[in-house]
Amino acid sequence: MQNDTIRALSTTVGRRSFLKMAAVASVFGATSSFASEKVTRAATEEEVKNPFPGSKKVKTICTSCSVGCGVIAEVQNGVWVRQEVAQDHPISLGGHCCKGADMIDMVRSEVRLKYPMVKENGQWKRLSWDDALNRIATKLADLKKKDGADAVQFLGSAKMSNEQAYYFRKFAAFFGTNNTDHQARI
Ligand code: SF4
Incomplete structure (x- = not known):
């Protein structure tokens, strides 16, 4: 049961965060109190397998x-629990x-x-995609009107394919600026 709890915890918080928590717990002696309260037990052979x-x-x-x-x-059960590299990926x-x-x-x-958000009066709030797009478009139009197209820089992403990068560059050009760069460079 305790092992289930630890496994569930590691599943909930993620491997890296769980290991960090375990390291902190060990520094503050929490692992010895876990052990003395019999919170942990050795996994069964079946559980290891x-x-x-x-x-x-x-x-x-x-x-x-x-x-x-x-x-x-x-x-x-719909939860990503472990990962491996795909040896046969081309x-x-x-x-x-x-x-x-x-x-x-x-x-x-x-x-x-997981969705667009905006910080207003110090609080993050969720936006619909339409609202987010409208806000960005309005802001871009305002900036261009007030300070000119070169006041804006467009930053691409490593997630983009060649075709998306092409469209992105065109979009900046239509907006009126050569200010494009790549997120990885900054
Ligand atoms: S970030 Fe890119 S290069 Fe690195 S593993 Fe993912 S797909 Fe491969």
Whole structure:
């Protein structure tokens, strides 16, 4: 049961955060109090062999950049619980950079941005996509009118494909500026 709690905790907070918490707990002696209260126990042989019963492996890709390296996501009851590299992926051939290796923690992060938000009077609030687009368009038009098109810089993204980068560049040109760059350069 306690092992389930720890496994559930590690599943909820993510591997990296869980390891950080464990390190902090160890510094402050919390692990010894866990041990003395018998909060932990050794996993059974079956649990070691199969820690996520009923899970299935799903082929997917890392979405951090447009290379699209292969990831095997292990999913249990709709929750991504572990990941491996996809050895047979034709592009990445079983390799990852550090962002891909940490994909599971990014996807499960509690601070992951999932919808447009705006900070008003010190508070973050959720926006609809239409509202967000209207606000951005209005702001861009205002800036251009007040300070000229060169007052704006357009920053591309590593997630863009070649075609998206092409459209992005065109969009900046139609707006009236050559101020384009790439997020990775800053
Ligand atoms: S961020 Fe790294 S692992 Fe992810 S697709 Fe790009 S190169 Fe591959």
